[in-house]
Amino acid sequence: MNKILITHGTVLTLGKDNRVLKDGAVLICGDKIAAIDATDTLLAAHPDAERIDARGRVVMPGFICAHHHFYSTLCCGLSSKPGANFVEVLENLWWKLDRALSLEDCVVSAQIPILRAIRSGTTTIFDHHASPNAIGGSLHAIADVVRESGIRASLCYEITDRNGLDGADAGIAESRAFLEEAKADKSGRLHALVGLHAAMTIGQSTLDKCVELIREFDSGFHVHVAEGLADQEDSQAKYGMRVVERLAKAGALGPKTMAIHCIHVDDREIDLLRETNTTVVHNPQSNMNNAVGAARIIDMIQKGIRVGLGTDGMTSDMREEVRNGLWLRHHEHKDPRVGFVELATMLLMNNAAIASDAFGQTIGSLEVGAAADVIISDHIPFTPIEPGNVLGHIVFGVTAAPIDTTIAAGKVLMQNKELKTMDAEKICAEAEKLAPATWERFAAL
């Protein structure tokens, strides 16, 4: 069993203990944390361990991204007709890009955001995948990238009727295949959910089939909810009820379901999300980019909803997301006092709880027995640090410093800023070879 001792760090445990250890050490045995103590103590007790010297820098749990879209990767530099509203953005860009993807594209589209995740200290990702012309085997191919990279990921395929009912059935079949694959995987690094695009592209028969699927596998949905007003308008016109009401009535909500965005929801819908213990995931950069509005996350948190933080494919870097989320909150409320504790809690506590529930192990805190997902940030605290101001050091210090070392499930994925499991140059060269044909297919749609 591998044994790694991280020494001489400023250890921020987060989690229920929320300790700060100066000149602290973290012992990793296998894929779990075995001890946290003073460096001298653990060095004396474990002289045989492989050592990583943190030299005063911050040692903390890896970041978690609660909503991502690997498939969006090849849009970098792609020219598309600008959308004047959210539906046009979907039609002009995302619903054409996903149709243009081949299975090979899906692989490089996962590799690049994953290597960027490792570089930015993100060790767990919840991804939402779509490739309507390469559905079968797409999650298996992405799971192979996850396995090789060493990170932890929850994957799902985006089921939708927008490519016809056959397309929806193919999405259901791919979801079923991956639910089986994730169930058989004993690494503790793969998890499956059932992905739904959004209520507005899912008819009742597909929704009912999907609800049967989550019941059969005791799973949940990963679904976009009321991201744009069009989702609400569609639901009211076709079903005479609001989106969250429709999902609740169908049996789609619950503690294993992740409702993404929830921007255009009313008080009754917020109550329904709370009553069903559904998790909400906020994606501030994407919401600002698409100009869809700002979710009422403060109201949701005050009502007791677990709100996590994701990037919606904008980035794999949670340090960037949390800061943008905070600025959005200040701007939206026109009050610089609003949102600091909430944004930090979403990133560091709520995402940890979401990942811990999904993967069935303690993730997102440094404690004995927890998953050994540990990062070293170049942030050397240059002002006093104590349990009471850890969040400030993370939001304003760790987020502004490079990540040096990333460890997931006890495996070193990057050390001294050098990737250990992925060849970035080779992957980028492969993507560069594939992208022109993908863009040609995109232009022809």
Ligand SMILES: [Zn+2]
């Ligand atoms: Zn999304």
